[in-house]
Amino acid sequence: xxxxxxxxxxxxxxxxxxxxxxxxxxxxxxxxxxxxxxxxxxxxxxxxxxxxxxxxxxxxxxxxxxxxxxxxxxxxxxxxxxxxxxxxxxxxxxxxxxxxxxxxxxxxxxxxxxxxxxxxxxxxxxxxxxxxxxxxxxxxxxxxxxxxxxxxxxxxxxxxxxxxxxxxxxxxxxxxxxxxxxxxxxxxxxxxxxxxxxxxxxxxxxxxxxxxxxxxxxxxxxxxxxxxxxxxxxxxxxxxxxxxxxxxxxxxxxxxxxxxxxxxxxxxxxxxxxxxxxxxxxxxxxxxxxxxxxxxxxxxxxxxxxxxxxxxxxxxxxxxxxxxxxxxxxxxxxxxxxxxxxxxxxxxxxxxxxxxxxxxxxxxxxxxxxxxxxxx
Numbered sequence: 001x002x003x004x005x006x007x008x009x010x011x012x013x014x015x016x017x018x019x020x021x022x023x024x025x026x027x028x029x030x031x032x033x034x035x036x037x038x039x040x041x042x043x044x045x046x047x048x049x050x051x052x053x054x055x056x057x058x059x060x061x062x063x064x065x066x067x068x069x070x071x072x073x074x075x076x077x078x079x080x081x082x083x084x085x086x087x088x089x090x091x092x093x094x095x096x097x098x099x100x101x102x103x104x105x106x107x108x109x110x111x112x113x114x115x116x117x118x119x120x121x122x123x124x125x126x127x128x129x130x131x132x133x134x135x136x137x138x139x140x141x142x143x144x145x146x147x148x149x150x151x152x153x154x155x156x157x158x159x160x161x162x163x164x165x166x167x168x169x170x171x172x173x174x175x176x177x178x179x180x181x182x183x184x185x186x187x188x189x190x191x192x193x194x195x196x197x198x199x200x201x202x203x204x205x206x207x208x209x210x211x212x213x214x215x216x217x218x219x220x221x222x223x224x225x226x227x228x229x230x231x232x233x234x235x236x237x238x239x240x241x242x243x244x245x246x247x248x249x250x251x252x253x254x255x256x257x258x259x260x261x262x263x264x265x266x267x268x269x270x271x272x273x274x275x276x277x278x279x280x281x282x283x284x285x286x287x288x289x290x291x292x293x294x295x296x297x298x299x300x301x302x303x304x305x306x307x308x309x310x311x312x313x314x315x316x317x318x319x320x321x322x323x324x325x326x327x328x329x330x331x332x333x334x335x336x337x338x339x340x341x342x343x344x345x346x347x348x349x350x351x352x353x354x355x356x357x358x359x360x361x362x363x364x365x366x367x368x369x370x371x372x373x374x375x376x
Contacts, residue, residue, distance in 0.1 A: 004154050004211045007103040011064045013213060015053060015071065017206035022049045025202055032195040036182035036356070041083060041195040048079035048087075064104050068112075069095030082124070082180065083196065086133060087203075089123055090116040106154040113161075114141045124179055128168075131177040131189065133196035139164035140204045158208035165204035169197035183369070185353060186362050249354040249363045250279040250305025252336070253347055254298055254324055255316040256291050258284035264344050268351035278354035281305040293323045302336050310360035311336040312350050312367060316343045337364060345370035 004010065022029075022045050029042030052058055052074040061067035072091030076084050097112035098104050104112075117137045126132045128139075143164035147157035170193065177189035180196070251268075255261040261284030269277045281301035286292040298313075305311050313336050315321045327333045337360065339346060346367040353366040 005103055006064065006106065006109055006154065008062060008064055008067060010210055011067050014207050014210035015058070015067070017209045018203055019049045019053050021202045021206050022046055022199070025199075029195050029199055032193055032198055035192045036177065036185055036189050037180075037195060041199065044079045044083055045087070045199055048075045048084070051078055063098075063100055063102055065095045065098035065100055067095070068092070068098065071095075083199075086120055086124060086196070087199075089119050090137070093119045106148055106157060109154070110141070110144045110148055110157070113137075113144060117141045126179040129175060130179045131172045131175040131182060131194045131197070132179050133194070133200040135172050135175075135194065136165040136168040136197040136200040136204065139168040140200075155208075155211040158204075158211055162201075162205040162208040165201040169193060169201040172197045183366075185356060185358055186365050188356075188358060188362060247307050247309045248278045249309045249350075249358065249360050250281065250302075250307055250311040251347065251350045251354055251363075252281050252283060252298070252301045252305050252311055252313045253343075254283045254293065254301070254313060254320045255343065256285060256293060256318075256320060257316075258282070258289060260284065260316065264347045265351075267344070268348045271348055272352055272355045276355065278351055279305045279307060280351055293320045295323050295327060298324060298327060299332060302333050306335050308335075310363075312354070312360070312363050313338050314341060314343055314346050314350065314367065339364050339367045341367040341370045 022042075026042035026046040029045065030039055031042075033039050033041035052071050055070065055074045057070040058067065058074060061070050068091045072088045072093075072095060074088075075091060076088030078084065079087060093116040094112035097115045098108055101108070117134065120137065121127060121134055124132060124134070126134045128135055140161040144157050144161040147160040148154075152160070172194040173191060175190065175194075176187060177183045177185065177194065180194075182189040182192070182194065253261045253264055255264070261282040265280045265282060268280065272278075281304040283294065283297040283301040285297075286294050287297060302311050302313070311333075313324050313333070315324055315338070321338070324333070324336075324338050328336065328338060339350070341349070349366040349370045350363050353363045358366065
């Protein structure tokens with residue numbers, strides 16, 4: 001039975017491997033994200049992991065637990081979007097479970113990974129089959145625990161975990177995303193590997209590779225390592241996503257407050273990230289800047305947002321809804337559809353989905369789905 005000490009040297013090898021594989025795979029991860037997200041997953045992870053390697057707190061860590069905790073805190077603070085808190089949680093939770101021990105047992109490592117997965121599932125309200133990072137992490141944790149329970153050494157157990165993580169990530173391709181940004185696309189998310197699951201599989205593989213300093217040159221032969229993506233793997237959606245697409249669905253935000261409408265539009269645009277946002281027009285407040293709803297501003301906003309693919313209108317409350325309904329009733333807003341959705345969450349879902357190329361039905365469905373977002 002091979003004995004690999006799970007000491008600070010092991011976990012620093014893991015961090016080195018993680019940085020190397022994230023850098024090497026950044027473009028591929030971004031291509032995956034371009035098809036169903038905002039095309040910045042690889043760039044965000046690359047920035048977070050490369051800077052973590054040189055962070056003062058990471059360099060000063062003297063135990064495995066302290067190292068993982070420091071990396072997790074750094075990722076939370078530097079990785080954009082949902083990936084920051086999610087991957088940060090993985091590392092911080094594992095670090096907490098490993099505690100202050102100078103060398104941890106394989107069983108403790110398994111417990112740490114299992115605890116990390118539970119925390120991520122709670123944080124993202126996700127489960128296996130939702131097409132998220134959980135689809136890679138849960139099988140990895142289960143395989144690691146099963147191998148150790150069967151008497152396998154830590155190298156064999158981590159090898160099994162890496163294989164399970166890669167298979168889990170690949171299994172997200174036929175799934176319809178039910179959580180995260182990709183869920184806004186509905187059926188359009190089917191056929192794309194989840195970028196969070198793909199990057200999680202890379203990190204679990206890096207953990208396996210850390211069992212042997214000589215593994216790096218042979219990565220292409222190992223079960224947890226896939227060949228570098230070829231150009232043919234890039235889907236048409238991914239290749240075209242960053243470019244502006246004519247005929248997108250427009251979004252109109254009707255609010256009693258000009259400032260509220262502008263702030264909501266700004267939040268939605270920020271969450272689109274590096275992609276090209278769909279047209280968003282505001283009908284906030286009265287023409288003189290006062291609080292209220294203006295039919296004329298609504299008409300103008302719908303005309304501005306239209307690109308021929310329809311316009312989705314979101315209202316904050318009361319007279320905003322009545323004003324839009326009256327205009328729809330007279331046929332003045334022929335290309336517009338009023339959606340029953342919470343103003344902020346619905347606006348974000350609509351703008352992100354429209355920006356990703358969703359048609360009118362997909363944008364309406366994404367906004368309406370925001371009604372079911374649970375916060376407790």
